[in-house]
Amino acid sequence: MAALLLSPTLLVLGLVVGYPLLAAFRESLYRGGDALDADGFMVSGDRFVGLDNYTEALGSRFWTAFGNTSFFTFTTVAIEVVVGTAMALVMHKVIRGRGLVRASILVPWAIPTAVSGLLWRWIFQSDGVANEVLATDLLWTSDRWAAKIAVIIADTWKTAPFVGLLVLAGLQLIPNEVNEAARLDGAGAWQRLWRVTLPLVKPALLVAVLFRLLDALRMFDLPFVLVGPQKGSVETLSMLAWSEANQVRYGPAAAYSVILFLYVVVIAFVFVKMLGADLLGDKRKKGASA
Amino acid sequence: MKRALAMGIAAALVVTGCGTSAPEGSGGNDGRGPITFATLKDGTGTVPKLVEAWNAKHPDQTVRIIDLPEGADGQRQQLIQQAQTKSDTYDVITIDLPWNAEFAARRWVTELPREQFDLDGFFAAPLKGSDYRGKLYSIPHFTGAGMLYYRTDLLGRAGVTPPKTWAEMKAACAKVLALPEAAGISCYAGQYDKYEGLTVNFSEAVGSAGGEVTDDSGKPKLDTPSAKAGLDFLATGFRDGTVPSDAITYKEEEGRRAFQQGKVLFHRNWAYIHPLMNATDGSSSVPGKFAVTVVPGASGPGVSTLGGNNLAVSAFSKKQATAREFIKYMTSLDTQRAHAKGSAYPMTRTAVYQDPELRAKYPYLPVLQEAISNARPRPTLVRYGDASSAIQEQVYAVLGGKTSAEQALSTLQRQLSEIAQGT
Numbered sequence: 216m217a218a219l220l221l222s223p224t225l226l227v228l229g230l231v232v233g234y235p236l237l238a239a240f241r242e243s244l245y246r247g248g249d250a251l252d253a254d255g256f257m258v259s260g261d262r263f264v265g266l267d268n269y270t271e272a273l274g275s276r277f278w279t280a281f282g283n284t285s286f287f288t289f290t291t292v293a294i295e296v297v298v299g300t301a302m303a304l305v306m307h308k309v310i311r312g313r314g315l316v317r318a319s320i321l322v323p324w325a326i327p328t329a330v331s332g333l334l335w336r337w338i339f340q341s342d343g344v345a346n347e348v349l350a351t352d353l354l355w356t357s358d359r360w361a362a363k364i365a366v367i368i369a370d371t372w373k374t375a376p377f378v379g380l381l382v383l384a385g386l387q388l389i390p391n392e393v394n395e396a397a398r399l400d401g402a403g404a405w406q407r408l409w410r411v412t413l414p415l416v417k418p419a420l421l422v423a424v425l426f427r428l429l430d431a432l433r434m435f436d437l438p439f440v441l442v443g444p445q446k447g448s449v450e451t452l453s454m455l456a457w458s459e460a461n462q463v464r465y466g467p468a469a470a471y472s473v474i475l476f477l478y479v480v481v482i483a484f485v486f487v488k489m490l491g492a493d494l495l496g497d498k499r500k501k502g503a504s505a
Numbered sequence: 506m507k508r509a510l511a512m513g514i515a516a517a518l519v520v521t522g523c524g525t526s527a528p529e530g531s532g533g534n535d536g537r538g539p540i541t542f543a544t545l546k547d548g549t550g551t552v553p554k555l556v557e558a559w560n561a562k563h564p565d566q567t568v569r570i571i572d573l574p575e576g577a578d579g580q581r582q583q584l585i586q587q588a589q590t591k592s593d594t595y596d597v598i599t600i601d602l603p604w605n606a607e608f609a610a611r612r613w614v615t616e617l618p619r620e621q622f623d624l625d626g627f628f629a630a631p632l633k634g635s636d637y638r639g640k641l642y643s644i645p646h647f648t649g650a651g652m653l654y655y656r657t658d659l660l661g662r663a664g665v666t667p668p669k670t671w672a673e674m675k676a677a678c679a680k681v682l683a684l685p686e687a688a689g690i691s692c693y694a695g696q697y698d699k700y701e702g703l704t705v706n707f708s709e710a711v712g713s714a715g716g717e718v719t720d721d722s723g724k725p726k727l728d729t730p731s732a733k734a735g736l737d738f739l740a741t742g743f744r745d746g747t748v749p750s751d752a753i754t755y756k757e758e759e760g761r762r763a764f765q766q767g768k769v770l771f772h773r774n775w776a777y778i779h780p781l782m783n784a785t786d787g788s789s790s791v792p793g794k795f796a797v798t799v800v801p802g803a804s805g806p807g808v809s810t811l812g813g814n815n816l817a818v819s820a821f822s823k824k825q826a827t828a829r830e831f832i833k834y835m836t837s838l839d840t841q842r843a844h845a846k847g848s849a850y851p852m853t854r855t856a857v858y859q860d861p862e863l864r865a866k867y868p869y870l871p872v873l874q875e876a877i878s879n880a881r882p883r884p885t886l887v888r889y890g891d892a893s894s895a896i897q898e899q900v901y902a903v904l905g906g907k908t909s910a911e912q913a914l915s916t917l918q919r920q921l922s923e924i925a926q927g928t
Binding site: 256257259352357358446462463 | 578581582585609610611612637638698699700750751753754759762763887888890891894897898901905
């Protein structure tokens, strides 16, 4: 009976998740025509190439992109968690103009990423605001280490508010009595933060981190718009898939996408297992029934 | 009830799915009737007016404009998507000149019978670039060549004439930059960010040194002294400060800003920036203080790289007879004259450049005509995109000081041979 009731959900999931996945996997085992016939026309039709697309994908460009993707993911998520939590703590304490503060903190999150990429490109151009304010002469959008920093800054600006909001929601669930009790027991502000607030806000924080991890691993538009395609210092796995697809090589593009998908799955799995992110609310249920 | 609804939706999906799959067959595609024209957005509103004029004369074969996304990447992606799904949404499409070979080889555009088009009077190079294996696949709509912009006020004060060679340009810089009012100015800049513009600037440098990136059969020619001289001109420019170091981030707009803020003396760019830099609303600090000449070369005037867009008939269009006639109309001399009066895009027929009214309006036309006449198209390769990426990768590394010019050119020679051979 339960299966029957769930069947519409499963059907929709199969259509919008299962089918594209399988189709992408199938695509990654084929290669489109790339030879010309005697008249100069491309021989059409896909041919099965097994895992060739995968073995050829694992070149130096792939490992650079893999390294960038991982580097961006771990640095941006780490910074965003710290900044976002700080923002949440501030928002939690604000008494007057609460709504206004929260709404304004959400603005970066509401701006489409491609547009914020453009905004930051203006800021980071050679005669832009960033160089003016920092009194530097850095070429942020050229293919160097500065480009990595530019992407990290822009991404933090954009997504720290998201972490902040999720953590704020967690903070508001903590009953005031807990904090008061800790205070009566003589705990200082620092102790209350580390021993009371953060442990209680951990479930919300973990969900935020997981969301951000999965999002950051697929990072595409920000480095693409801010710095540009084909730049080794910021090229991510998604950008690699895009550049193959743009040259009408869907097989290799699909192979990159499948590799990225597997990477995301592994990271998500490890994260949920190791840190025990309580995504499904199992613990709370157990706690209630106990 | 719910199941009936679901069945209904599924049935509707199946039916519409069938409706969009085009019936194959050679006879059915050459029809007439209302068509669409997928093109780049025209900020001046001239193209819609030209289309209206066509529509008034052909009420049963009206043309509807569909805007393609801005930027070559978006435009390309959109066109490929339509071709991959064999959609007949687009009848006449606008492609970049270097895509001609690829679109022809993939059978995304149809061959155009030469006798149906009035091909006399076009610039030779863009027309040649519209061929693939001896057959015509598109008609040049806009063209363009790089020109050298220079500051007339500063050159005049230093008493130097516009340079024809790289050596003359450097000598002119030495004199002008010694002037007290030229303090802080750099000598020269083109477009050197890692994008299509870098391929253009590189092949322009190689061409201006007397070489070529690929010969007529598509074979790379980068193991030559002239290719080395061309790349060296750019590389030493960056090393000795002739080119400002932040030019490694320049695309067209960044370069234009640098020139119109008075930061560079000589600047390589397209014609479109001319009216913008002459604006007297305060956005430009050089209106009336600059002029153009042909790009300089190693031992005489240089060879520019062709830009431009072509019009082609989508292979999936069912009204190809109308589509061909509309292209003929859009590229006729009368239409091009009217078009040039409304917008500054460089047209593809030489007669337009002789029009006195237009010459008064666009003073750079004689120089532009000379530049286009001597210009060379980018390599005609089916895998042009891969070739351009390879060029960008190597040249960018040389300009950034990460590889030597010899190393980069020998790598490129090998890569481009593979790319040309694979196709």
